[in-house]
Amino acid sequence: KFNLKKMAIERKTEKLDFEKVWLMFQETDRKFQETKELMAKSSLETDRKFQETKELLEKSSLQTEKKLRKLETLFTSQWGKLMETLVEGDLIKLLNERGIKVHQTSTRIKGTYQGKHFEFDIIAENGDDIVVVEVKTTLKTDDVQDFIDNLKEFKKIMPRYSNNNVIGAVAYLKEDSKASEMAQNKGLLVIRATGSSASIVNPIDFLPKAW
Secondary structure: OHHHHHHHHHHHHHHHHHHHHHHHHHHHHHHHHHHHHHHHHHHHHHHHHHHHHHHHHHHHHHHHHHHHHHHHHHHHHHHHHHHHHHHHHHHHHHHHHOOOOOOEEEEEEEEEEOOEEEEEEEEEEOOOEEEEEEEEEEEOHHHHHHHHHHHHOHHHHOHHHOOOEEEEEEEEEEEOOOHHHHHHHOOOEEEEEEOOEEEEOOOOOOOOOEO
16 A cells, blocks of 8 residues: 555656656746847848948948049049149240240130030130140040041031141140150140149151141
8 A cells, every 4th residue: 555655656756747848848948939030120220220231331332432523523623733734834935945936825625515515624825826735644545536626626516727737736744655656657746744843845847747
C-alpha cells in the first residue's frame, strides 16, 4: 500500500512538473514571438528611417550640387570678364605692333542668326581690318574648331562687316592638348595672358589668315 501511494504521488508530481514545463514553454514561445514581432517592427522602422535619411541626403546633395554649379557658373562668368578686360586692355597696342592698325574695340557682341544665339568676346577694328577675338581661360582644341566654324560664318552673322578684312585671334590663360599650336596652324593670332598683361605668341613674321 505504501508503494502504491508513493507511486501515485510521484505520478502526480510528474504531471504537475510536465504541465509547469509546458506552460513555461508556451510562455517562452509567446515571448519569442513578441520579440520577433518587435524586431520585425523595429527593422521596418529602421528601414523607413534609413530611406528617409537617404532621401534627405540625396535632396541635400542635389541642392549642394545646384549651388556649386551656380557658384561655378558665377565664378566662370566673372573670371571670363576679367580675362576679356585684361586682353582688351593690351589688344590695340599688341595689334598695332604687328602692323594691324586698329583703334577701337567692342566687347561681348551678342545676337541671333538663323535662330541660333551667337556671341563674340572682342572685336577690334579700324574701318578696314576687323580682328575677332575669342577669349578662354583654358583654351582647348574644340574651342579652336568652334571658333573657326564661327569665323567662316562671321560675315553672314555680322553683315555690316561683309566688306572688311576679317582676322581671327584666340586669347587664353592656359591651354590643353597644344590648342595654341592648332590655332596658329589654322591661321589664327594667338594671344597669351600672363600676369597683368598679354602678348602675341605667333612668330614675328606670322601672317594671319583672312576670313
